[in-house]
Amino acid sequence: MLLALFLHAPQTASAQDFPALTGRVTDAAGIIPADVEARLTGKLEALETESHRQLVIATIPSLQGYDIADYGYRLGREWGIGDKNRNDGALLIVAP
Structure with a gap:
């Protein structure tokens, strides 16, 4: 009985x-x-200053078995990328 409960x-x-x-x-x-x-950071700072939009680049050693779109969505939420009211953050992920 306990085994059945554990399995379910x-x-x-x-x-x-x-x-x-x-x-x-x-x-x-x-x-x-x-x-x-450093060069990428400068370009991203300029983009954010000009457009008031935030773009973050992330290299990730492992997606931990998750689909890249799902991982990226969760990562963007975790990091709080972009303006919360406009929902306008963007994340570029490289997962070699």
Whole structure:
């Protein structure tokens, strides 16, 4: 009887682990050279100043078995990218 209850118990979803947001470019996979990261950061700062829209670039070492669209949606929510009222943040993910 206990075995039957255990087998039919709902499975809890494992929590996703997200890297910390370290700036407009978050290189958690360690694939972007420092000079390139600095140039990208400058361009993203200019874009945000001109358009009032936020774009973040993230390299992720592992999607932890999740679909990239689902992972990206959850990561964007976790990081709070963009304006909450306009829902206008964008996230570019590279997962080598």
